[in-house]
Amino acid sequence: MYLTREEERMLAGERGPGVSKAMELLVALGEIFGAERLIPVESAHVSGVSYKNLGEAGLEWLEEQAGLGAKTVIRTTLNPAGMDMARWREMGVPEDFAEGQRRVIAAFEAMGVEPTCTCTPYLVGSVPRPGSQVAWAESSAICYANSVLGARTNRESGPTSLASAVTGLAPLYEYRLDENRVPGKVVEVEARLADPLDYSALGFVAGKILGSTVPYFRGLGKPSLESLKTLGAACATSGGIALWHGEGVTPEAEKMKPHLVGLEKVTVEDRDLEEAEEKLTCEVSDPVTCVGCPHCSLREVSEVARLVKGKGLRGRLWVFTSRGVHAQAEKEGYVRQIEEAGGRVYVDTCMVVAPLKEMGWREVALNSFKGAQYCANMGLRTRVASAKQLVKEALR
Numbered sequence: 074m075y076l077t078r079e080e081e082r083m084l085a086g087e088r089g090p091g092v093s094k095a096m097e098l099l100v101a102l103g104e105i106f107g108a109e110r111l112i113p114v115e116s117a118h119v120s121g122v123s124y125k126n127l128g129e130a131g132l133e134w135l136e137e138q139a140g141l142g143a144k145t146v147i148r149t150t151l152n153p154a155g156m157d158m159a160r161w162r163e164m165g166v167p168e169d170f171a172e173g174q175r176r177v178i179a180a181f182e183a184m185g186v187e188p189t190c191t192c193t194p195y196l197v198g199s200v201p202r203p204g205s206q207v208a209w210a211e212s213s214a215i216c217y218a219n220s221v222l223g224a225r226t227n228r229e230s231g232p233t234s235l236a237s238a239v240t241g242l243a244p245l246y247e248y249r250l251d252e253n254r255v256p257g258k259v260v261e262v263e264a265r266l267a268d269p270l271d272y273s274a275l276g277f278v279a280g281k282i283l284g285s286t287v288p289y290f291r292g293l294g295k296p297s298l299e300s301l302k303t304l305g306a307a308c309a310t311s312g313g314i315a316l317w318h319g320e321g322v323t324p325e326a327e328k329m330k331p332h333l334v335g336l337e338k339v340t341v342e343d344r345d346l347e348e349a350e351e352k353l354t355c356e357v358s359d360p361v362t363c364v365g366c367p368h369c370s371l372r373e374v375s376e377v378a379r380l381v382k383g384k385g386l387r388g389r390l391w392v393f394t395s396r397g398v399h400a401q402a403e404k405e406g407y408v409r410q411i412e413e414a415g416g417r418v419y420v421d422t423c424m425v426v427a428p429l430k431e432m433g434w435r436e437v438a439l440n441s442f443k444g445a446q447y448c449a450n451m452g453l454r455t456r457v458a459s460a461k462q463l464v465k466e467a468l469r
């Protein structure tokens with residue numbers, strides 16, 4: 074791979090051992106994928122934050138990186154952690170887990186990463202420009218950046234996004250190149266798409282059929298931001314989709330039209346979505362109802378607040394969002410309305426990255442196919458329904 078003089082110096086350690094290690098990783102990655110060179114990236118979003126997934130080995134690795142002295146040189150946001158950093162005790166998170174999680178966040182902060190702890194950095198001010206190159210991890214955020222915003226990122230991991238954060242560079246391959254952004258199949262959507270949950274189901278079905286092929290959706294209607302974020306999250310869960318196009322919806326769809334000639338078509342109907350829902354729906358008696366996968370927008374928090382305002386909840390209702398959205402929701406009175414009804418609005422975490430087993434969870438009800446699939450993988454009984462339906466069920 075071609076390196077500029079400056080990049081060679083970075084690799085050789087002129088900017089310290091942290092940058093040198095990061096360069097080693099990026100160069101190795103580029104060589105594996107046949108990249109010709111490195112390119113500048115404008116922002117990074119780092120995953121691999123929950124102590125549940127990192128464990129002691131991951132934590133030690135992170136502290137070692139922080140000890141090497143490298144600092145972020147571009148805006149760098151952070152994915153959710155395993156707990157609300159302030160209200161973890163109330164969530165039922167064990168003390169030793171909390172200690173490990175605090176050290177993880179401290180290591181990231183020492184490197185200059187913003188502790189945003191959200192999978193929706195694009196809702197808290199990190200919004201890549203169309204066509205810009207970024208290095209984002211977190212499959213749902215990758216899908217959103219590539220598809221909805223028209224930015225360019227590969228499916229970065231925690232270590233590669235961190236390496237880009239401290240160098241400002243990424244190898245040029247895959248979704249960063251025009252030729253790899255063209256669709257491989259057309260998905261004709263004949264199913265009725267009313268609620269964001271329908272888009273989540275559609276993404277889940279599409280991911281199952283397409284694997285990592287770039288889909289070109291027709292018939293998406295006029296999806297809300299909430300539907301777009303949940304569609305991509307589900308696409309990346311059942312399959313490896315990192316980029317999708319939606320006719321009349323996403324910024325690159327129009328210029329993809331010449332590439333559609335001769336492409337195989339698949340049709341998604343109502344019964345496909347119903348079947349997907351049935352697979353992730355068991356009988357549950359006392360589930361924890363979770364809204365916020367991906368993390369809630371202000372509108373989603375306000376909808377939950379409207380449904381529970383002045384009422385009392387029978388079951389546990391947990392809403393997950395970012396600190397930024399929480400601050401706005403607090404100002405609007407939504408947080409108070411939800412918590413007065415007996416619900417909780419947590420930040421920094423979600424039902425997938427929190428240590429649910431240690432917290433005693435057995436059943437969960439969600440409005441997200443991504444969340445449901447991960448919870449089912451962890452051995453929990455799941456129920457999938459729209460947020461409206463789930464909140465109604467959780468009310469007395």
Ligand code: F3S
Nearest residue numbers: 192366367368423425
């Ligand atoms: Fe976000 Fe957690 Fe879902 S990280 S996309 S809320 S699994």
